Amino acid sequence: MYAVSKTALLGLVKGLAAELGPQGIRVTGLAPGIVPTKLSSYLVQSPELAQQQADATYLKRLGTPEDMAATVAFLASGDAAYVTGETLVVAGGMPSKL
Numbered sequence: 001m002y003a004v005s006k007t008a009l010l011g012l013v014k015g016l017a018a019e020l021g022p023q024g025i026r027v028t029g030l031a032p033g034i035v036p037t038k039l040s041s042y043l044v045q046s047p048e049l050a051q052q053q054a055d056a057t058y059l060k061r062l063g064t065p066e067d068m069a070a071t072v073a074f075l076a077s078g079d080a081a082y083v084t085g086e087t088l089v090v091a092g093g094m095p096s097k098l
Contacts, residue, residue, distance in 0.1 A: 006031075010087055017085030026084040028075045033091025035063040058093025 009029060017027040034053045036044045044050035044062065054062050071090045074080055089096045 013087050014085050021084055026080070028080070028083055028085075029087030030068065030071055030075070031087050031089045031091070031096070032068050033057065033063045033089075033094045035065060035068060037065070056094050057091065061092060063090065063092060 013027050013029040020027060034040055034043055036050065043053055050062065054060055068090060071088060075083065075088065
């Protein structure tokens with residue numbers, strides 16, 4: 001179910017961007033890597049598990065809420081004025097399955 005819902009969200013971003021683009025409305029998505037939060041706590045419940053997850057990234061660290069917020073700020077800014085219909089993977093280089 002998780003994979004199906006992720007795929008549906010990717011399609012929703014593409015579909016809404018096509019539909020709303022002529023009105024000047026941009027639609028983008030964010031696909032975060034592992035960020036230690038309540039939702040992902042089972043993936044980082046011990047220092048060893050957290051280190052395994054960090055080691056799976058090219059940057060050798062987990063993401064932070066600030067990493068995700070900075071990406072959202074970029075996508076909402078004028079600097080991303082020509083970005084629509086895309087889902088940006090922000091995962092420290094962890095191999096993406098999107």
